[in-house]
Amino acid sequence: MSGPSVDLTLQFLRRLDYLHLATGVSRLVCETIKHPSLPGNFGDEVELAVSEACTNAIRHADDADALATVAISFRVYENRLVIEVIDQGAGFDIDEVPLPEFDKHPEGGYGLYIIRTVMDEVHYTRGDHDNTLTMKKYF
Amino acid sequence: MEVTQTQQDGIVILGLKGRLDSNTSDDFEKKLLGLILAGETRLVLDFKELDYISSAGLRVLLKAAKELKRNNGRLAFCCLKDYIREIFELSGFVSFFPIHATLEESLMAS
Numbered sequence: 001m002s003g004p005s006v007d008l009t010l011q012f013l014r015r016l017d018y019l020h021l022a023t024g025v026s027r028l029v030c031e032t033i034k035h036p037s038l039p040g041n042f043g044d045e046v047e048l049a050v051s052e053a054c055t056n057a058i059r060h061a062d063d064a065d066a067l068a069t070v071a072i073s074f075r076v077y078e079n080r081l082v083i084e085v086i087d088q089g090a091g092f093d094i095d096e097v098p099l100p101e102f103d104k105h106p107e108g109g110y111g112l113y114i115i116r117t118v119m120d121e122v123h124y125t126r127g128d129h130d131n132t133l134t135m136k137k138y139f
Numbered sequence: 140m141e142v143t144q145t146q147q148d149g150i151v152i153l154g155l156k157g158r159l160d161s162n163t164s165d166d167f168e169k170k171l172l173g174l175i176l177a178g179e180t181r182l183v184l185d186f187k188e189l190d191y192i193s194s195a196g197l198r199v200l201l202k203a204a205k206e207l208k209r210n211n212g213r214l215a216f217c218c219l220k221d222y223i224r225e226i227f228e229l230s231g232f233v234s235f236f237p238i239h240a241t242l243e244e245s246l247m248a249s
Contacts, residue, residue, distance in 0.1 A: 019160065020158075041222065041225065048193065051161070055160075059161070100231075110194035111194045118229075
């Protein structure tokens with residue numbers, strides 16, 4: 001199995017100012033993928049997932065730690081894009097996050113749902129010092 | 140994100156340009172809820188130049204809609220780009236909000 005054609009990691013302080021940096025880089029990474037079956041909205045959907053994931057990581061980080069960072073890595077393989085978002089917050093149990101109750105039109109709870117909808121695989125692991133959200137999208 | 144405000148036949152029209160995400164949603168929430176708290180009950184959001192919306196933006200729209208509902212108000216959207224419409228569809232918003240192809244249609248329905 002060959003290694004990734006793109007392997008890039010960004011690390012930034014958990015400030016929303018950096019959100020556009022992460023989403024902008026996601027666009028550039030997607031532009032490197034020249035696969036013939038790549039859907040036209042591939043970059044849009046990846047950008048949305050990155051925006052939601054980074055927003056969660058930034059907002060749910062420990063407020064007391066001004067130096068807490070968020071890292072996001074992009075790896076492009078032969079048939080898939082793999083993105084990892086690593087934060088140093090308290091983390092959460094992904095299996096306990098409910099689907100939004102659409103008929104009640106809740107104001108929150110859409111972020112993870114959107115990520116799960118636009119990406120093909122989503123995993124989350126809580127560590128002692130950091131948490132990793134892994135998102136995969138195939139092409 | 141830039142927001143322009145005009146008024147026609149008692150309906151406030153906000154034109155959104157750029158990105159409505161967690162970076163810009165707080166300012167937009169203040170603007171939108173400020174209008175509603177000031178007594179405006181009929182609003183149309185023109186998304187012709189809106190390039191992007193995330194769940195933070197969706198949250199503001201829902202909050203505004205709920206505030207308006209208390210006052211028997213109405214919030215409508217028009218001119219959604221395909222990408223914005225896709226996000227509305229996957230979030231279930233298309234069944235909750237009046238969405239029109241043109242500003243004129245939104246104004247007639249509001």
